[in-house]
Amino acid sequence: MKAQKWILSSCALAVALALPSVAVAAEDGAKVERLEVTGSRIKRTDIEGPSPIQSIGKEDIANMGFDNLQQLLEKMPANGAGAFSTRGNSQDSTANGSASISLRGLGPDATLVLINGRRVAISSFAEGVSNSFVDINNIPVSAIERIDILKDGASAIYGSDAIAGVVNIVLKKDIEGIEVNLGYGGATGPHYDEKTANLVWGTKGDKGTASIILDYFKNSTLSADEMGRFGTANQEPYGGDDNRSSRGYPGYFYVDGVKTPDPDCPADRLTGSGSCLFDYGPYNLTIPAAERVGAIGQFEYFFDNDVTAFLEFAMQHNTSEAGGAATPLDESAGLTVPGTHPDNPWGKDILIGRYRPVDAGARRWDIESDSMRLVAGLRGTLNEWDWEVAAQKGRQEQTQTGDRSQGWVRVDYLQREIDAGRYNPFGAAVNSPDVIDAITTSLVRQGVSHMTAYNASITGQAFTLAERDVMMAAGVEYREEDVSDVPDEQFQRGLIFGTEAVSANAERDQWAAYVEFSIPVTDNFELQLAGRYDNYSDFGTTTNPKVAFQWGITDEITARGSWATGFRAPSLAQIGLGPSQESLFLDDYYFCQANGLDASECENLDQNFLFSGNKELEAEESESWNVGMIYAPNQSFDLSLDWYNITQDNKIDKLEPQDVYDANCGSQNSPICQRLAPVGADNLGTIDKILSSFVNISSQEVQGIDLSSHYTLATDGYGDVKFGLEYSYLMDFEKGDKDWTGKYRFPEHRWLGTTNWTKDDLSVNLNLSYIGEFADYNETRNVDAQLLVDMSASYRFSETLKWTIGMNNVLDEEPPFAIGDGDGDLYGYVMATHNPMGRYAYIKLNINF
Numbered sequence: 001m002k003a004q005k006w007i008l009s010s011c012a013l014a015v016a017l018a019l020p021s022v023a024v025a026a027e028d029g030a031k032v033e034r035l036e037v038t039g040s041r042i043k044r045t046d047i048e049g050p051s052p053i054q055s056i057g058k059e060d061i062a063n064m065g066f067d068n069l070q071q072l073l074e075k076m077p078a079n080g081a082g083a084f085s086t087r088g089n090s091q092d093s094t095a096n097g098s099a100s101i102s103l104r105g106l107g108p109d110a111t112l113v114l115i116n117g118r119r120v121a122i123s124s125f126a127e128g129v130s131n132s133f134v135d136i137n138n139i140p141v142s143a144i145e146r147i148d149i150l151k152d153g154a155s156a157i158y159g160s161d162a163i164a165g166v167v168n169i170v171l172k173k174d175i176e177g178i179e180v181n182l183g184y185g186g187a188t189g190p191h192y193d194e195k196t197a198n199l200v201w202g203t204k205g206d207k208g209t210a211s212i213i214l215d216y217f218k219n220s221t222l223s224a225d226e227m228g229r230f231g232t233a234n235q236e237p238y239g240g241d242d243n244r245s246s247r248g249y250p251g252y253f254y255v256d257g258v259k260t261p262d263p264d265c266p267a268d269r270l271t272g273s274g275s276c277l278f279d280y281g282p283y284n285l286t287i288p289a290a291e292r293v294g295a296i297g298q299f300e301y302f303f304d305n306d307v308t309a310f311l312e313f314a315m316q317h318n319t320s321e322a323g324g325a326a327t328p329l330d331e332s333a334g335l336t337v338p339g340t341h342p343d344n345p346w347g348k349d350i351l352i353g354r355y356r357p358v359d360a361g362a363r364r365w366d367i368e369s370d371s372m373r374l375v376a377g378l379r380g381t382l383n384e385w386d387w388e389v390a391a392q393k394g395r396q397e398q399t400q401t402g403d404r405s406q407g408w409v410r411v412d413y414l415q416r417e418i419d420a421g422r423y424n425p426f427g428a429a430v431n432s433p434d435v436i437d438a439i440t441t442s443l444v445r446q447g448v449s450h451m452t453a454y455n456a457s458i459t460g461q462a463f464t465l466a467e468r469d470v471m472m473a474a475g476v477e478y479r480e481e482d483v484s485d486v487p488d489e490q491f492q493r494g495l496i497f498g499t500e501a502v503s504a505n506a507e508r509d510q511w512a513a514y515v516e517f518s519i520p521v522t523d524n525f526e527l528q529l530a531g532r533y534d535n536y537s538d539f540g541t542t543t544n545p546k547v548a549f550q551w552g553i554t555d556e557i558t559a560r561g562s563w564a565t566g567f568r569a570p571s572l573a574q575i576g577l578g579p580s581q582e583s584l585f586l587d588d589y590y591f592c593q594a595n596g597l598d599a600s601e602c603e604n605l606d607q608n609f610l611f612s613g614n615k616e617l618e619a620e621e622s623e624s625w626n627v628g629m630i631y632a633p634n635q636s637f638d639l640s641l642d643w644y645n646i647t648q649d650n651k652i653d654k655l656e657p658q659d660v661y662d663a664n665c666g667s668q669n670s671p672i673c674q675r676l677a678p679v680g681a682d683n684l685g686t687i688d689k690i691l692s693s694f695v696n697i698s699s700q701e702v703q704g705i706d707l708s709s710h711y712t713l714a715t716d717g718y719g720d721v722k723f724g725l726e727y728s729y730l731m732d733f734e735k736g737d738k739d740w741t742g743k744y745r746f747p748e749h750r751w752l753g754t755t756n757w758t759k760d761d762l763s764v765n766l767n768l769s770y771i772g773e774f775a776d777y778n779e780t781r782n783v784d785a786q787l788l789v790d791m792s793a794s795y796r797f798s799e800t801l802k803w804t805i806g807m808n809n810v811l812d813e814e815p816p817f818a819i820g821d822g823d824g825d826l827y828g829y830v831m832a833t834h835n836p837m838g839r840y841a842y843i844k845l846n847i848n849f
Contacts, residue, residue, distance in 0.1 A: 115169045153565070230836045259353060410495045
């Protein structure tokens with residue numbers, strides 16, 4: 001059909017060049033390629049299908065200038081709230097060193113990430129204590145041929161997690177020769193830089209192909225103390241809140257049962273209730289140092305009987321760091337100072353209330369991550385049916401360590417040194433190195449996840465219907481998974497304060513069977529029917545169908561639509577979570593009411609929540625639909641408009657912290673909200689910990705419109721100009737009983753505009769990325785919209801050498817001001833949405849042999 005030939009956008013054309021294929025005979029005897037497209041198991045003779053896909057080719061990736069996959073994907077308008085990265089790595093994160101993507105803002109656990117169409121092992125360190133995800137930092141940008149973002153529910157095709165869509169990373173193959181890439185870039189303001197180097201080698205012959213990619217990436221630390229107003233917890237001078245901590249240096253004590261500040265507390269840090277505030281902001285890492293080394297190999301061997309053996313391997317070693325201010329101690333540590341202590345200004349036994357041993361140093365974690373992926377199989381053709389059998393092994397192993405030089409204070413060691421009169425907790429004293437060494441300890445957290453999978457599939461012509469070929473794909477899969485996350489036993493014994501401690505251990509096996517049909521009802525109307533049955537060893541079974549269509553209304557206009565159900569199995573961490581600690585900020589208004597204090601003294605306090613898993617969890621369920629139109633009058637222009645809706649029910653979530661507090665923390669003797677004994681004349685003690693868990697409690701629904709367009713302008717003698725636009729409009733986002741549309745972290749408008757001009761050996765790029773305004777957390781004001789401008793230029797001097805220079809955030813835009821949520825966003829901007837780094841310039845060399 002003529003219409004279907006014109007629909008190919010410039011992005012889709014890149015897909016045609018890259019996808020694996022088999023040849024079938026056309027009527028004139030020529031060979032026509034069948035292509036495997038993300039979102040379908042059926043190989044097709046055309047590229048476009050019923051589901052909307054955004055394809056980002058290797059040239060598009062190069063034009064954007066990013067050497068970090070997370071930085072690239074966060075620019076995509078389909079990415080939304082819930083995504084996280086190493087930006088702001090702190091001791092309060094449970095997935096330090098990792099990064100994710102969250103399509104439609106439904107969360108990383110609702111987005112399925114594939115490599116070459118196959119699943120990969122999850123991170124052994126869950127995010128937010130229990131949310132499993134694929135760490136995209138394990139995928140080097142230099143190895144990517146293209147990225148397919150399937151913006152449609154796909155559980156009927158791929159199984160669990162594909163609720164919001166699929167991100168399929170297709171790796172480079174069919175390489176001939178050697179390519180070397182070198183890069184260096186740095187921020188023009190604060191001290192931050194990135195270095196990259198990679199080598200790509202490949203060869204092809206009559207009996208097979210081979211390719212190997214080696215990749216190296218390193219970035220330096222961007223410390224919060226270089227960030228000015230974006231590096232302080234006291235945002236009052238800029239129109240925000242004072243988020244400084246009551247765990248101070250110096251601190252406060254209980255003398256004869258009365259809360260008493262340290263006599264040396266500076267007046268500008270002393271509160272009316274006797275707390276001595278501390279600004280922890282400058283001790284944090286805005287962007288932590290990281291180093292990544294990876295190797296990827298892909299090999300094929302062609303047998304004489306139309307059978308191909310294939311092998312893929314990938315190994316990645318990543319190191320990173322995380323950290324925060326010195327250990328925050330409070331009443332639950334139970335520390336005391338004897339009256340005989342030589343520095344005790346009161347000369348009597350006292351209790352330490354809140355204090356921070358800053359002289360022991362800021363806390364730092366060293367994080368190492370090692371991942372391995374191995375795929376081996378056979379594929380071939382038998383009686384015009386393509387078949388494949390494969391086996392896969394995957395593993396990710398992570399270790400998080402801290403030593404005595406990295407600020408990890410152990411409270412029983414600290415008490416011992418205080419009792420002996422050697423450690424001075426008064427007046428912000430700086431104690432001797434020998435004493436600091438005596439109160440600190442070394443820590444280790446170890447996590448590992450494994451995945452073993454087997455699959456067999458066939459695809460081909462099933463039968464004819466009204467002289468039209470009905471294509472079919474069918475297959476079976478079997479998968480085993482396990483995860484283990486073991487914290488240091490010193491955390492479990494309550495000897496380390498002020499950081500998260502996660503414990504998890506679970507395993508499962510799962511098998512599935514699926515079938516898919518592509519039915520040409522008429523010459524211009526295709527119907528896709530798919531269904532999948534999954535059987536899990538822990539939660540049970542689920543069946544999910546999908547119905548989709550593509551209708552060529554005219555030679556220029558095509559309609560498409562889909563309806564599907566989906567599911568997400570409970571994560572292994574949510575099922576197998578042992579007692580795990582997370583710090584959350586809450587107002588303890590019950591404490592102030594009971595003890596006659598001003599409400600301001602109980603605001604935004606760091607509370608310890610202790611979570612455990614729930615083996616009775618059921619799978620999350622979803623229903624999605626998409627309706628769209630494509631207008632493509634010629635090969636130079638295309639425009640698509642899609643209206644989507646996703647409803648996710650039975651969502652697994654933590655019990656809402658505020659609800660748990662409201663229901664349980666008004667009593668001194670609650671078994672859920674456990675308080676320490678009241679001090680002095682107080683009627684209510686300080687909260688020690690709050691117990692919580694995970695339940696199938698909530699639902700969320702998202703609805704919006706996507707617009708995508710591409711235009712190529714060929715000028716006579718002045719080169720070619722290509723324009724691209726990806727725009728996403730959030731019409732509605734409801735979670736539970738709250739409408740989040742246009743609210744905190746949920747802007748209604750996001751778009752990415754690209755322009756590329758090429759003439760002979762010169763290429764110039766201009767990219768504009770826009771994030772619309774949204775309400776601040778307290779909904780009293782709006783966080784302003786932001787438009788970032790990126791530019792680059794490349795010149796190929798010869799077949800061997802190409803040189804690129806570029807600059808991201810050319811106008812050096814600061815992140816728009818936000819009061820924040822008082823928990824993760826404390827420094828005057830929304831950390832997961834906006835980048836505070838500023839202007840970044842880079843240079844790259846590409847050498848071919």
